[in-house]
Amino acid sequence: MEGKDALPRKGVVIVKIALIAMSGIRVFNPVLAEIGLTLPGFVDRGKAIASLPSLSLLTLAALTPERHEVEYVEVADIRDLDELPECDMAAFSSYTAQIREAYEMADRYREIGVPTAIGGLHVTSLPNEALQHFDAVIVGEGEPVWPEVISDVESGRLSGVYSAKGAEYDLATAPIPRFDLLDPDRYNRLTVQTERGCPWHCEFCASSILLTDRYKHKPVPKVIAEIEAIKDLWPEDPFLELADDNTFVNKHYGRELAEALGGLGVHWFTETDVSVADDLELLRLLKESGCRELLIGLESPSEHGLNGLELKQNWKHKQVDGYRRAVETIQTHGIAVNVCFVLGLDGDGLEVFDAVEQFVEDTLPFDVQITVLTPFPGTPLYSRLLREGRIIEPGAWEKCTLFDVNYVPKNMTVEQLEENGLALGMRIYSAEATRRRRKGFKEQLAAGSAER
Numbered sequence: 001m002e003g004k005d006a007l008p009r010k011g012v013v014i015v016k017i018a019l020i021a022m023s024g025i026r027v028f029n030p031v032l033a034e035i036g037l038t039l040p041g042f043v044d045r046g047k048a049i050a051s052l053p054s055l056s057l058l059t060l061a062a063l064t065p066e067r068h069e070v071e072y073v074e075v076a077d078i079r080d081l082d083e084l085p086e087c088d089m090a091a092f093s094s095y096t097a098q099i100r101e102a103y104e105m106a107d108r109y110r111e112i113g114v115p116t117a118i119g120g121l122h123v124t125s126l127p128n129e130a131l132q133h134f135d136a137v138i139v140g141e142g143e144p145v146w147p148e149v150i151s152d153v154e155s156g157r158l159s160g161v162y163s164a165k166g167a168e169y170d171l172a173t174a175p176i177p178r179f180d181l182l183d184p185d186r187y188n189r190l191t192v193q194t195e196r197g198c199p200w201h202c203e204f205c206a207s208s209i210l211l212t213d214r215y216k217h218k219p220v221p222k223v224i225a226e227i228e229a230i231k232d233l234w235p236e237d238p239f240l241e242l243a244d245d246n247t248f249v250n251k252h253y254g255r256e257l258a259e260a261l262g263g264l265g266v267h268w269f270t271e272t273d274v275s276v277a278d279d280l281e282l283l284r285l286l287k288e289s290g291c292r293e294l295l296i297g298l299e300s301p302s303e304h305g306l307n308g309l310e311l312k313q314n315w316k317h318k319q320v321d322g323y324r325r326a327v328e329t330i331q332t333h334g335i336a337v338n339v340c341f342v343l344g345l346d347g348d349g350l351e352v353f354d355a356v357e358q359f360v361e362d363t364l365p366f367d368v369q370i371t372v373l374t375p376f377p378g379t380p381l382y383s384r385l386l387r388e389g390r391i392i393e394p395g396a397w398e399k400c401t402l403f404d405v406n407y408v409p410k411n412m413t414v415e416q417l418e419e420n421g422l423a424l425g426m427r428i429y430s431a432e433a434t435r436r437r438r439k440g441f442k443e444q445l446a447a448g449s450a451e452r
């Protein structure tokens with residue numbers, strides 16, 4: 001690593017690039033953290049996902065010219081970091097909750113003259129904030145601009161915002177992520193991405209819709225090639241999580257994908273919307289393909305909670321009558337459902353806590369996820385709540401965890417949301433309720449098999 005004094009203004013020869021993933025799981029409120037992490041139904045999922053690597057950085061590594069050495073580093077908690085990873089350039093990926101830690105590391109790199117770059121969802125929304133700490137900030141999808149970032153750092157010109165907005169990236173040209181940079185013993189779950197964007201626009205969504213306006217797929221043969229690469233590297237097949245926001249909007253693509261996955265002998269999980277339950281042939285193929293679970297954002301069990309939430313067509317509001325049926329249909333096809341609810345929506349009042357519990361008791365999904373409405377920067381929700389003076393602590397990004405409350409709810413107090421949310425969590429993640437749901441799923445599975 002070169003010291004500041006030794007760093008020439010022009011013609012920087014990069015030798016080693018550290019690709020640094022901010023990788024922690026975060027809950028700000030210590031009470032929540034302590035209780036949440038002991039609840040059986042919660043702990044399983046938490047443990048499973050906590051070890052996922054950064055797909056963005058592995059993808060960029062694959063697009064880095066061979067003349068540069070790359071090292072992939074994960075930082076779960078900056079307090080555990082004795083020394084900065086040694087490198088000639090540090091490129092970070094991060095989400096909102098841990099952005100301050102990325103800024104702190106960048107400041108330290110700046111002190112020793114190492115050029116820095118950062119991309120990802122948070123800085124795509126707030127590039128100017130990030131520029132106070134980083135030499136280069138990448139807005140939008142990383143692939144189209146990474147070669148320019150590298151070339152600018154090589155010529156000593158790395159500076160400012162590099163925007164991929166408008167340069168719509170074609171996933172047909174996606175490289176195979178450098179899974180070989182990972183230690184196979186450390187990961188038993190890996191991510192593969194089949195699509196970006198979403199045709200719906202939920203007000204709170206802070207996912208890949210911030211990167212692209214389009215809903216676009218990776219061609220199935222490309223997805224399969226990535227999985228083959230993983231299978232070559234992992235002696236024991238890892239569980240695959242698709243890093244997708246909504247995999248099965250296009251049912252034709254869904255069936256093609258499921259058929260292709262069926263031949264690979266993998267087990268996998270993805271996120272999609274409730275319309276997947278309308279296509280029984282797709283569900284059958286999904287079961288055969290090794291799909292273990294579908295995570296579906298129902299958001300609220302009530303019509304008033306959903307009203308106005310999806311901004312294009314009020315789509316989710318139109319689906320609510322089919323919610324219970326959908327969970328049953330999917331689970332009788334042998335695929336577990338993880339139903340997700342957002343607590344504290346403007347359309348919901350105090351009755352929502354019991355309504356969620358009732359929904360869960362009635363439908364018995366294998367898993368449930370309850371999170372708190374979270375105004376992530378860059379979302380229409382954030383702009384609206386800021387305008388309405390309802391963000392409690394603007395800029396408190398460490399509270400963007402999906403569990404901490406940093407806004408004034410409409411139909412309840414902050415304390416009511418926190419206390420009722422916690423109490424609901426204690427009930428639905430208890431050993432007894434978790435056992436009931438697992439049993440319920442098995443019964444639905446058996447009923448489905450008997451029918452077929």
Ligand code: B12
Binds near residue numbers: 056118120143145
């Ligand atoms: C896998 C995952 C994780 C992994 C992350 C592993 C890692 N280190 O990357 C784990 C389990 C650790 C995790 C943790 C958390 N997560 Co998470 N996670 C996801 C998930 C499922 C997939 C993300 C993904 O891989 N996308 C695919 C990659 C390719 O996209 P990408 O990262 O955006 O990268 C592209 C661009 O942004 C850009 N880019 C990104 N980095 C860089 C860097 C450079 C240098 C360049 C040039 C470009 C670039 O290029 C990439 C390719 O185009 C998403 C949900 C989803 N369905 O997408 C949630 C999601 C990202 N997580 C979310 C949240 C809230 C969290 C947690 C706060 C949860 C918690 N309470 O702890 C933590 C925070 C982590 C942190 N460090 O801050 C939110 C983030 C919202 C936001 N704007 O911050 C999401 C969108 C889910 C949601 N419900 O909204 N998560």
